[in-house]
Amino acid sequence: MSALVVEGLVRRVGAARRPVLDGLSLRVEAGSVAVVLGPSGSGKSTLLRCLAGLEAFEAGRVALGPLEVAPAGHAALLGRVGLVFQSVELFPHLRVLENCTLAPRLRGEPEAEREARTWLERLGLADRADAWPQSLSGGERQRVAIARALSCRPAALLWDEPTSALDPERKREVAGHVEAVRAWAIPQVVVSHDAELSAALEAARYRLDGGRLTPLTTGTG
Amino acid sequence: MSVVSALLASVALAVAPAELRWGADAEGGAPYLFEQPPGHLRGFEAELAELLATRLGRAARHVQGPFAQLLPLLERGDVDVVINGLEATEDRGRAYALSRPYWAGPERLTVRRNDPGAPTTLDQLRGRRVGTLPGTLAEQMLRSLGADVRTYDGGQEDPYRDLALGRTDAVLLDAPVALYYGDRPELTTLPTGFGELRYVVVARARDAQLRDAVDAALETLIRDGTLPALLQRWGLWTEETGRALGVETPPAGPAVELEAWRARTGEGVWSVGVGSVLSALGRGAAVTLFLSLAAMALAVMLGAALALGRVYGPAPFPALALGYVELFRGTPLLLQLIVVYYGLPELGIRLSPLVAGWLALGLNYAAAEAENDRAGLLAVPRAQMDAARVLGLGRWQAVRHVVAPQALRVALPPVTNDFIALLKDSSLVSVVTVTELTKTYGTLAAATRAHLGLGLLVGAVYLLLGLPFARLSRWVERRLGEHLEVTR
Numbered sequence: 001m002s003a004l005v006v007e008g009l010v011r012r013v014g015a016a017r018r019p020v021l022d023g024l025s026l027r028v029e030a031g032s033v034a035v036v037l038g039p040s041g042s043g044k045s046t047l048l049r050c051l052a053g054l055e056a057f058e059a060g061r062v063a064l065g066p067l068e069v070a071p072a073g074h075a076a077l078l079g080r081v082g083l084v085f086q087s088v089e090l091f092p093h094l095r096v097l098e099n100c101t102l103a104p105r106l107r108g109e110p111e112a113e114r115e116a117r118t119w120l121e122r123l124g125l126a127d128r129a130d131a132w133p134q135s136l137s138g139g140e141r142q143r144v145a146i147a148r149a150l151s152c153r154p155a156a157l158l159w160d161e162p163t164s165a166l167d168p169e170r171k172r173e174v175a176g177h178v179e180a181v182r183a184w185a186i187p188q189v190v191v192s193h194d195a196e197l198s199a200a201l202e203a204a205r206y207r208l209d210g211g212r213l214t215p216l217t218t219g220t221g
Numbered sequence: 222m223s224v225v226s227a228l229l230a231s232v233a234l235a236v237a238p239a240e241l242r243w244g245a246d247a248e249g250g251a252p253y254l255f256e257q258p259p260g261h262l263r264g265f266e267a268e269l270a271e272l273l274a275t276r277l278g279r280a281a282r283h284v285q286g287p288f289a290q291l292l293p294l295l296e297r298g299d300v301d302v303v304i305n306g307l308e309a310t311e312d313r314g315r316a317y318a319l320s321r322p323y324w325a326g327p328e329r330l331t332v333r334r335n336d337p338g339a340p341t342t343l344d345q346l347r348g349r350r351v352g353t354l355p356g357t358l359a360e361q362m363l364r365s366l367g368a369d370v371r372t373y374d375g376g377q378e379d380p381y382r383d384l385a386l387g388r389t390d391a392v393l394l395d396a397p398v399a400l401y402y403g404d405r406p407e408l409t410t411l412p413t414g415f416g417e418l419r420y421v422v423v424a425r426a427r428d429a430q431l432r433d434a435v436d437a438a439l440e441t442l443i444r445d446g447t448l449p450a451l452l453q454r455w456g457l458w459t460e461e462t463g464r465a466l467g468v469e470t471p472p473a474g475p476a477v478e479l480e481a482w483r484a485r486t487g488e489g490v491w492s493v494g495v496g497s498v499l500s501a502l503g504r505g506a507a508v509t510l511f512l513s514l515a516a517m518a519l520a521v522m523l524g525a526a527l528a529l530g531r532v533y534g535p536a537p538f539p540a541l542a543l544g545y546v547e548l549f550r551g552t553p554l555l556l557q558l559i560v561v562y563y564g565l566p567e568l569g570i571r572l573s574p575l576v577a578g579w580l581a582l583g584l585n586y587a588a589a590e591a592e593n594d595r596a597g598l599l600a601v602p603r604a605q606m607d608a609a610r611v612l613g614l615g616r617w618q619a620v621r622h623v624v625a626p627q628a629l630r631v632a633l634p635p636v637t638n639d640f641i642a643l644l645k646d647s648s649l650v651s652v653v654t655v656t657e658l659t660k661t662y663g664t665l666a667a668a669t670r671a672h673l674g675l676g677l678l679v680g681a682v683y684l685l686l687g688l689p690f691a692r693l694s695r696w697v698e699r700r701l702g703e704h705l706e707v708t709r
Contacts, residue, residue, distance in 0.1 A: 049607075052611050053610075053611070054607050054610060054611065078610050078611060078613055079611070079612065079613020079614075080613075081611070082611070083608075083611045085604060085607075085608060087602075087604055089602075089604050089605060089607070089608035091605065091608070091609075091623055091627075092627065092704055092705070093626045093627050093630075093701075093704055094704075095704075102609075102612070102614070102622060102623075103609075103612035103613050103614055106614060106618055106622070107613065132703075132704040133704070134704060134705060148612070149612075152612055152613060
């Protein structure tokens with residue numbers, strides 16, 4: 001597996017073309033975790049949306065193994081990078097297993113269901129495969145979202161404020177999930193303003209400020 | 222090759238003048254044209270059309286059309302002649318080829334029997350509320366007299382009913398109408414007539430040859446006594462008719478048809494037979510249901526395409542979809558229907574009545590469905606689209622597998638509502654000669670004069686047609702909303 005490399009990323013928004021990301025660079029090795037801290041509105045979500053391929057960027061490049069993405073080519077990242085949304089965003093009209101198999105099935109992968117069941121089992125959701133998302137607890141829903149992302153075999157996994165909707169006991173579980181994904185040797189980026197989560201992870205820590213990342217002294221840097 | 226040319230020849234023969242297509246409105250009623258029993262045409266003009274066609278060596282085929290649309294149908298080429306109590310006027314003589322008259326007589330004034338202030342002369346009609354039928358010579362007379370004219374589209378019974386109820390002060394109409402519908406106990410028709418009308422067969426101006434053939438046929442029917450005897454049986458012989466037809470001795474014999482009509486009055490709707498009423502309503506209901514289902518299918522498909530184009534389409538599509546919705550939602554369905562049927566032939570597009578009705582209803586309702594679907598699409602959070610795209614679904618895959626199924630649940634209840642509205646609006650297609658349920662009602666009511674009982678019956682049929690779809694929709698809604706009913 002390969003590292004996630006971001007160089008000189010610029011993203012401007014609004015009529016004033018204000019740069020939310022202003023030459024941002026980041027390198028995350030396969031199997032490593034980067035935690036990006038910062039207050040609301042600092043551009044954390046924009047960074048994740050650019051890395052996932054949902055938003056264009058004006059300058060810079062993103063590299064993920066053999067994939068090199070220049071400005072205007074951001075859509076190439078879609079389907080390659082997993083994103084666990086802050087609001088989870090399960091598909092409410094599909095059962096748990098169908099949530100996980102939809103994308104692989106549409107890509108024509110014959111092993112879609114077996115693979116999805118494996119991920120659900122690993123995340124302790126084996127008996128929930130036929131449940132509707134609405135019937136699950138908040139923690140279970142997030143685990144389905146993780147299983148859904150991993151069923152697509154992403155080359156990197158991004159987490160957007162993964163603890164914001166959870167009670168304290170569940171928050172501790174999230175750190176465990178991030179650690180578990182490490183075993184699949186892909187780079188992970190966790191965006192959060194939760195110091196507790198940050199402290200529980202063995203990760204490089206950055207602060208997003210003025211459109212760039214500043215390494216924080218604690219941790220492995 | 223020879224087979225093909227033989228086929229073509231037989232087709233040409235079938236289309237060529239083997240038929241005499243004559244236009245008339247069966248909802249107009251006795252004595253001109255009515256259905257008795259339902260599905261069986263009666264009336265002195267039905268008999269006249271048969272006689273004329275036989276003389277011309279053709280088969281008579283009646284084409285149903287609303288009275289006000291008969292001349293447009295003639296222009297459009299849907300009928301060869303109109304035979305429906307149309308008066309010879311100077312204007313008509315300039316625009317059409319008119320035959321010699323087949324009936325002549327006066328306008329008759331009918332008033333309430335116990336009304337001391339009832340008008341008795343034409344001059345007294347100035348400023349009074351007077352009922353008549355639209356597009357008739359009587360209407361023109363009343364307008365030039367300065368009367369407060371009320372016209373009725375629903376048939377010949379209505380003006381007299383309103384007069385009896387005191388909503389008008391008098392009714393001025395052709396003598397045959399007064400004879401057949403003005404004979405209510407509360408009403409009296411004045412013995413003196415006003416003016417003179419002459420009923421003629423109307424053909425297209427360029428069909429003068431056909432008109433001449435009709436004239437020759439009429440001449441024969443007058444000379445051998447067939448037409449005078451026919452008019453006498455219907456109680457329609459008048460001095461004016463004798464002069465117009467050049468017949469000196471009036472025909473003898475009882476007015477059997479008029480007596481039969483009067484004997485039936487008050488017997489109610491079932492007098493014509495339960496089976497025939499039900500089968501007529503069944504036919505009308507089948508047309509209504511078939512047309513509504515086909516139009517709704519078109520509306521749902523086109524509406525979905527419009528909504529998708531408006532919400533997700535690239536540059537020109539959202540504006541085009543918006544323009545379509547505004548155009549079809551902002552103009553009356555009746556106007557669209559008339560333009561499709563009578564207007565498009567000017568561009569060389571001639572649609573059959575059923576296709577024109579289907580198209581107009583479908584195109585109109587597509588605008589409503591597009592708005593329902595758009596509301597459904599917008600009700601799905603944007604992040605659902607993002608989640609699908611991140612998983613690698615293409616834009617249209619995401620719409621189809623993630624957004625649309627969720628949007629459908631929001632859009633479905635108003636769609637059912639629209640279907641029931643369409644079921645009712647389909648009654649408008651009677652203006653393009655389709656005989657659906659409401660038109661069947663009008664025709665039956667004109668023949669049996671049982672407006673209330675039949676109206677309740679037909680209302681019940683509409684309810685029965687709509688209810689299964691309301692049930693079906695609730696079931697589908699439950700299925701689509703299955704995932705929302707689970708409790709934690």
